Amino acid sequence: GAGQAEVLFGDGFPEPISTRSRSADVASQGGGELLLQKTLSLAALPFLESHKLKSQPVLPMAFMLEWFVQGAMQSGAGMRLIGVDELRVFRGATISGGVEPTLAVSVLSTSVAENGHSHWNLELRDIGRNILHARATVILGDTQPKGPEALGLNGLAARTYGYAPEAIYSELLFHGPDFHAVGEVSGISDGGLVASLKSAGKPSEWEREPLRSDWATEPLVIDGVLQLGILWCWESLGKPSLPNGFATYRQFVNRFPKSGVKAALRVVSHSERSLVADCELMDSKGAILGRFERLEWTADEALKAAFGLSGALAR
Numbered sequence: 001g002a003g004q005a006e007v008l009f010g011d012g013f014p015e016p017i018s019t020r021s022r023s024a025d026v027a028s029q030g031g032g033e034l035l036l037q038k039t040l041s042l043a044a045l046p047f048l049e050s051h052k053l054k055s056q057p058v059l060p061m062a063f064m065l066e067w068f069v070q071g072a073m074q075s076g077a078g079m080r081l082i083g084v085d086e087l088r089v090f091r092g093a094t095i096s097g098g099v100e101p102t103l104a105v106s107v108l109s110t111s112v113a114e115n116g117h118s119h120w121n122l123e124l125r126d127i128g129r130n131i132l133h134a135r136a137t138v139i140l141g142d143t144q145p146k147g148p149e150a151l152g153l154n155g156l157a158a159r160t161y162g163y164a165p166e167a168i169y170s171e172l173l174f175h176g177p178d179f180h181a182v183g184e185v186s187g188i189s190d191g192g193l194v195a196s197l198k199s200a201g202k203p204s205e206w207e208r209e210p211l212r213s214d215w216a217t218e219p220l221v222i223d224g225v226l227q228l229g230i231l232w233c234w235e236s237l238g239k240p241s242l243p244n245g246f247a248t249y250r251q252f253v254n255r256f257p258k259s260g261v262k263a264a265l266r267v268v269s270h271s272e273r274s275l276v277a278d279c280e281l282m283d284s285k286g287a288i289l290g291r292f293e294r295l296e297w298t299a300d301e302a303l304k305a306a307f308g309l310s311g312a313l314a315r
Contacts, residue, residue, distance in 0.1 A: 039103075051179055054306050057094060084248070119139055156188075163185070165180070274297065
């Protein structure tokens with residue numbers, strides 16, 4: 001239950017990571033050690049049916065994050081997730097023209113910090129067409145740190161939000177039933193918003209052949225956070241947006257509660273075309289379960305057509 005395991009049949013655990021950079025290997029092999037491989041198809045990943053832009057299935061950023069962490073944890077056997085730094089999406093991973101790409105998480109380099117935390121610099125690439133989709137640094141350690149003290153809401157929910165969950169998904173967001181993560185927005189303001197988010201079920205309910213029996217992060221909760229940024233942009237900028245990365249994510253629990261979480265989105269800065277925000281994820285008692293810093297969204301009028309919703313197009 002604590003992540004420890006003994007090999008009963010097989011060829012052992014991977015070699016421990018070293019502090020040696022693998023940049024030379026990456027240069028010679030066109031990519032580092034392969035940690036995880038997935039076929040982007042509706043048969044293998046039925047949740048893609050609920051995540052389409054311009055009628056094309058698109059891999060959610062939340063699953064990029066989950067796969068990065070799963071890949072690192074495959075080699076860092078028995079280690080716990082500390083967090084993820086600098087996740088950047090360079091190009092969306094989609095199914096188009098009937099082509100079902102094969103995506104791979106590979107190692108660019110590894111290192112061990114003075115505090116003993118292992119840092120895995122990873123990339124997500126379409127290995128058939130050699131397209132780079134995203135990069136991130138996953139941080140693992142022997143134990144997860146305790147969460148910080150919760151911050152006060154300080155007026156984040158000052159105004160009543162005008163959309164019930166049903167209207168959110170029929171008028172503002174493109175997400176299908178599998179990604180109806182927002183339970184209720186309890187309030188909104190110029191400084192952010194507060195909402196409840198639902199948790200996903202088992203990985204086997206989302207993927208035909210999951211790598212793990214439990215999530216390493218919580219992709220429905222995390223996708224819900226990204227949806228909250230879109231809602232704030234609709235309300236304050238008058239246009240939709242899409243996420244493109246974040247500076248840091250820290251996780252303070254091994255598993256998120258099945259009952260869902262409370263999210264407090266805090267605006268750091270914004271312009272007519274962008275939003276930067278932090279977000280705390282809390283349990284029913286107010287304890288911090290995870291925290292994002294400097295999540296980024298790009299807002300664009302052209303996304304109204306991509307979302308393909310009558311309510312969005314009418315605004």
